[in-house]
Amino acid sequence: MGETDAQQQQQQQQEGGAAAPPAAKQRVISKEEMAKHNTEDDCWIAVHGKVYDITKFLPDHPGGPEVITNIAGQDTSEEFEEIGHSDSARHQAVPYEIGVLEGHEETATGCVVPKDEKAKKAASSGGGGMSGIIPLILVAIIAILTYFIIARQSTT
Numbered sequence: 001m002g003e004t005d006a007q008q009q010q011q012q013q014q015e016g017g018a019a020a021p022p023a024a025k026q027r028v029i030s031k032e033e034m035a036k037h038n039t040e041d042d043c044w045i046a047v048h049g050k051v052y053d054i055t056k057f058l059p060d061h062p063g064g065p066e067v068i069t070n071i072a073g074q075d076t077s078e079e080f081e082e083i084g085h086s087d088s089a090r091h092q093a094v095p096y097e098i099g100v101l102e103g104h105e106e107t108a109t110g111c112v113v114p115k116d117e118k119a120k121k122a123a124s125s126g127g128g129g130m131s132g133i134i135p136l137i138l139v140a141i142i143a144i145l146t147y148f149i150i151a152r153q154s155t156t
């Protein structure tokens, strides 16, 4: 199984050029299949709809292997976010991506995107609101000053 998948991926990369890798990663994996890979020697997790085979990464995980093997074979999105993983940690997950979780084919963002989306949302709701008001206040101040300057000139 594993070998044929690897061969297929290699073939797709050779034939398809730049478009091949995302297509190869769109393998749809059911929750039942995920659940079978729940040990330290065979460890899959799902984060925000994408499935990662992190068996080889486990010994290097800075939080230790046990925290992950305890919840292996499951959707670990909440646990992953609760830790507040850094951007660097999110990018380290990318090479281990093996597919999308069934039902998340259209919405899967995986480890990397959610934090960026949060940042964008924060910028547009908080920052966007304020940056709309500031120019209006400046225009009002300039208008008032101009009014007083003209009024003073006309009295002298």
Ligand code: HEM
Pocket (backbone or CB within 6 Å): 045, 052, 054, 061, 062, 063, 064, 067, 068, 076, 079, 080, 083, 084, 085, 086, 087, 088, 089, 090, 092, 093, 096, 111
């Ligand atoms: C592909 C998946 C994962 C990758 C690549 C990853 C990577 C990392 C990295 C690089 C760190 C060091 C801190 C940082 O840079 O944020 C870290 C810390 C940690 N991770 Fe993960 N992690 C993954 C999944 C998980 C999951 C599913 C859990 C679930 C509980 C978890 C729990 C922790 C904990 C407890 C720490 C230690 C935090 C600390 O000491 O402050 N990680 N991880």
